[in-house]
Amino acid sequence: MQSRPSDSVSAVHDRLYRTLRSQVMHGELDPGAALTLRGIAKRFGVSMTPVREALRRLVAEGALSMSASGRVTTPELSNERIEELAAIRALLEPELASRALPRAHFALIERLQTINTANAEAVAKQDAVAYIRTNLEFHRTLYLRAQAPAMLAIAETVWLQLGPTMRALYTRLRRNEPPPHHRMILAALKAGDEPGLRLAVRADVTQGLRHLAG
Amino acid sequence: MQSRPSDSVSAVHDRLYRTLRSQVMHGELDPGAALTLRGIAKRFGVSMTPVREALRRLVAEGALSMSASGRVTTPELSNERIEELAAIRALLEPELASRALPRAHFALIERLQTINTANAEAVAKQDAVAYIRTNLEFHRTLYLRAQAPAMLAIAETVWLQLGPTMRALYTRLRRNEPPPHHRMILAALKAGDEPGLRLAVRADVTQGLRHLAG
DNA sequence: ACCGCCGCTTTGTGATCACATCAGGACATG
DNA sequence: CATGTCCTGATGTGATCACAAAGCGGCGGT
Numbered sequence: 077m078q079s080r081p082s083d084s085v086s087a088v089h090d091r092l093y094r095t096l097r098s099q100v101m102h103g104e105l106d107p108g109a110a111l112t113l114r115g116i117a118k119r120f121g122v123s124m125t126p127v128r129e130a131l132r133r134l135v136a137e138g139a140l141s142m143s144a145s146g147r148v149t150t151p152e153l154s155n156e157r158i159e160e161l162a163a164i165r166a167l168l169e170p171e172l173a174s175r176a177l178p179r180a181h182f183a184l185i186e187r188l189q190t191i192n193t194a195n196a197e198a199v200a201k202q203d204a205v206a207y208i209r210t211n212l213e214f215h216r217t218l219y220l221r222a223q224a225p226a227m228l229a230i231a232e233t234v235w236l237q238l239g240p241t242m243r244a245l246y247t248r249l250r251r252n253e254p255p256p257h258h259r260m261i262l263a264a265l266k267a268g269d270e271p272g273l274r275l276a277v278r279a280d281v282t283q284g285l286r287h288l289a290g
Numbered sequence: 291m292q293s294r295p296s297d298s299v300s301a302v303h304d305r306l307y308r309t310l311r312s313q314v315m316h317g318e319l320d321p322g323a324a325l326t327l328r329g330i331a332k333r334f335g336v337s338m339t340p341v342r343e344a345l346r347r348l349v350a351e352g353a354l355s356m357s358a359s360g361r362v363t364t365p366e367l368s369n370e371r372i373e374e375l376a377a378i379r380a381l382l383e384p385e386l387a388s389r390a391l392p393r394a395h396f397a398l399i400e401r402l403q404t405i406n407t408a409n410a411e412a413v414a415k416q417d418a419v420a421y422i423r424t425n426l427e428f429h430r431t432l433y434l435r436a437q438a439p440a441m442l443a444i445a446e447t448v449w450l451q452l453g454p455t456m457r458a459l460y461t462r463l464r465r466n467e468p469p470p471h472h473r474m475i476l477a478a479l480k481a482g483d484e485p486g487l488r489l490a491v492r493a494d495v496t497q498g499l500r501h502l503a504g
Numbered sequence: 505a506c507c508g509c510c511g512c513t514t515t516g517t518g519a520t521c522a523c524a525t526c527a528g529g530a531c532a533t534g
Numbered sequence: 535c536a537t538g539t540c541c542t543g544a545t546g547t548g549a550t551c552a553c554a555a556a557g558c559g560g561c562g563g564t
Contacts, residue, residue, distance in 0.1 A: 087517080088517080088518070089346075089518085112544080112545065112546090114544080114545070114546095115545095122518080123518060123519045123520070124518095124519085124546090125339075125517080125518050125519065125520090126517080126519095128343065128547090129343060132303075132346055133346055133347065133350040136347040138440075138443075145525070145526060145527090145546075146525095146526095146545080146546045146547075147526090147527095147545075148546095157440065160438050160440045160441060161440055164441055164444065167381060167382070167385060168381070224374050224377075225371075225374070226371065226374045226375055226451075227374060227377070227378055229352075230378065230447075233444075234440075237440075301547080302547080302548070303548085326514085326516090327515070328515070328516095337548055337549045337550070338516085338548095338550090339547075339548050339550090340548065342516085359515085359516075359555070359556055359557090360516045360517075360555095360556095361515075361516080361556085361557095
């Protein structure tokens with residue numbers, strides 16, 4: 077039984093953590109969905125112990141919420157909370173983009189365009205999960221160039237908290253156009269236009285979430 | 291034995307979490323200090339299970355770092371990381387202060403002054419832990435008025451990551467004056483001077499950490 | 505005297521179990 | 535028919551155990 081106590085990539089609880097984190101961040105779970113220790117343990121064929129650690133970690137990051145009795149569910153955010161998280165994105169992400177700008181060479185811009193194409197395809201297919209995934213990948217790819225791992229980690233935590241909400245949002249309003257501001261971001265990157273980049277990123281980040289409050 | 295599975299305040303792992311988090315954030319542990327599961331379990335008279343959950347949670351927040359083999363220690367931050375965390379503080383905290391400003395009435399300012407007095411006493415006594423504690427309490431008390439729990443949570447996470455480093459910093463350079471910018475913050479609050487407040491907070495936040503890079 | 509190897513101890517990981525609590529439904533009662 | 539109560543299954547919590555890996559120190563060889 078005892079498979080492999082520290083296989084680098086292994087470490088059951090870590091594999092669980094990454095899998096669940098990805099599912100939450102990319103909107104594969106609806107808001108309010110319940111996750112049980114034994115359910116997940118059975119699903120992955122492991123015992124409750126590593127499941128508990130993975131869930132605890134996700135709760136600590138705000139990816140999941142825990143009731144007073146310890147029940148774990150995916151969070152249902154209030155409008156105030158959504159607006160606050162959007163405000164945090166609007167604060168952090170222009171800064172990340174600005175720091176990435178000096179290091180954004182052609183190869184990067186080309187990769188961003190590729191990702192953006194995949195994003196447009198997801199929109200055409202009405203595939204909310206693929207849409208969220210490519211959208212976040214677009215941002216992460218850019219921000220990785222900022223050489224600011226702690227700041228990027230915080231941004232990802234915010235994305236994580238918004239995951240289920242974004243799913244609910246994007247499946248509700250079936251969009252048929254890709255996000256308009258991505259083109260503006262790419263243009264500003266090519267032009268080396270720092271203020272324009274900040275504005276485009278801020279607009280892109282604020283845009284989608286604004287629909288909720290309205 | 292089985293004491294009380296969900297006593298509200300109880301929940302062993304949660305009590306452990308809060309205790310350890312407080313110790314880390316307030317600089318009661320030196321950077322690089324090792325924490326073992328069995329050691330903590332014995333110290334608190336509990337089993338390894340809740341200890342593991344508490345540590346995992348703290349690692350997830352960046353309060354502690356974990357080696358590849360799972361050993362948990364308090365983090366030793368590189369200079370780049372310290373500067374980045376300072377940059378995040380410089381980004382978030384002026385925003386929090388600005389949001390708190392409209393709601394900062396006299397009672398709040400008076401409480402801040404009281405805290406600041408305690409802070410000055412800690413400086414006089416050369417008590418690094420008390421200094422860090424009162425300093426953070428000063429900021430938290432102000433930011434609580436911002437009505438932005440997610441943003442405050444992120445700021446606290448940053449403080450947490452800086453805890454051991456601040457201890458090392460403040461015990462090394464034995465300061466004999468209280469932080470000068472707290473007075474400027476209080477003055478800006480009284481005057482309702484929003485730009486001045488942002489500047490004062492940014493300066494206060496940047497000041498201490500700048501000594502490290504220099 | 506220094507270096508490498510081997511064995512012991514420490515430490516983290518995951519499984520399993522006993523227990524308290526909670527949620528939901530059936531049933532009885534007004 | 536509505537409402538309160540009780541019971542049962544499900545669920546989280548913490549303890550304990552077996553195991554593998556890592557750290558550490560001593561011993562022997564050169």
